[in-house]
Amino acid sequence: MSTTIPVSVDVPQGYSISKLTRQLADYAKMIVKSQSVEKSHKQYKHEALSGIFNDNATEEELIEDYLNEKYML
Secondary structure, eight states: OOOOOOOOOOOOOTHHHHHHHHHHHHHHHHHHHHHHSSGGGGOOOOHHHSSSSOOSSSSHHHHHHHHHHHHOO
């Protein structure tokens, strides 16, 4: 189900409204998705950085995934 959520934001002059709208929509999707994942089945990709499990991802991808999981970037 798709819905529109009105959000009031003071946007500085010159800032791209379309870019901000896209970023907010992506962030909202990530929040909704993270809430729907069962905690018991969640895999922590940062564990691969310490060698706990083998993943075919590059070190940069693992670091990016870790930061996304931890800080929701």
